Amino acid sequence: MSETRTPTQVRRTALAPDVRRLDERAARAWTERMAVRPLGGGRYAVDSASGATYVVDLPAGTCTCPDHQLRGERCKHLRRVGIEITTRRVPAPGKRAAVCDACGVDTFVPEREGPPDLCGACRLEPGDVARDREADDRLVVARVTPARASEVLIEGVGETVADYATNEGYPADDLVVEAVYLGDLARRESPRRYSFPLSRLERVDDAEIVDRNLRERVTG
Known part of the structure; x- marks a missing residue:
């Protein structure tokens, strides 16, 4: 009987920093309750604890919240999206969440790529x-x-x-x-x-x- 491949995928999760050493916006980005939802095209909806929802455009570096729009600050929503991407909770721009069609693990694949969806361990590209x-x-x-x-x-x-x-x-x-x-x-x-x-x-x-x-x- 032939040996079959059993792909594994290792995900690295960034450790939370000491928020006492961060500026106010960075600390709030790490500690406040927010939900980040990818919208595609590098845009993310951020649901805040106040009930408001703002849209972050990461490639453009913009957010629809007043802190960014009126004060020109790199707001907590922009920072939170960066945290969620770094900790692999949401896909980076150009990627989308998927389940590998070969081994069944959760993964991120190119946004515009069609099926099958394959993780890095299972992926074979044309020309490989x-x-x-x-x-x-x-x-x-x-x-x-x-x-x-x-x-x-x-x-x-x-x-x-x-x-x-x-x-x-x-x-x-x-x-x-x-x-x-x-x-x-x-x-x-x-x-x-x-x-x-x-x-x-x-x-x-x-x-x-x-x-x-x-x-x-x-x-x-």
């Missing part, structure tokens, strides 16, 4: 070089599909990716990765794409061996 755990071959990733191994039929074989003999032991609900063998990529103008369970492939640091033009033939 991957190692086949079974044959130790090198492949170039074309794409990670949203389909599961039990759903994708292998052309000319009549079996699903999950049922194929060399994929025994890999989860039937693995996402399917389309990839091209590195040798085929160098020899053929139109190399065939093969389908693999995601956990059968391991990203490797061999990117320098793949010419950019060859990589574009796979991902284009």
Whole structure:
């Protein structure tokens, strides 16, 4: 039986500072009850303890509260959004919260990226070089599909990716990765794409061996 990958994700949480050493706005940003909700595009709604809701535009460095609008101060709401991002409670601009479609952990993914949603441990990008755990071959990733191994039929074989003999032991609900063998990529103008369970492939640091033009033939 093949060894499967069990991704883990480590999140670092910033420790709260000694608020006695902070200025008033910074201390209030750390201690007051506020709820931060991402709105997309680098904008965040901040619900304050008073019941008011203000909108922080982080890329612009603005907030709709009177402290910022009238006094031009870096208000507690702007600071609180920065704290929430640093402690990974909300996504940074350009990211959105998601559940990894491969391992099920909570993660942040590019805001405009479509499914599947993958955490850093499971992610394979088009153009990545991957190692086949079974044959130790090198492949170039074309794409990670949203389909599961039990759903994708292998052309000319009549079996699903999950049922194929060399994929025994890999989860039937693995996402399917389309990839091209590195040798085929160098020899053929139109190399065939093969389908693999995601956990059968391991990203490797061999990117320098793949010419950019060859990589574009796979991902284009």
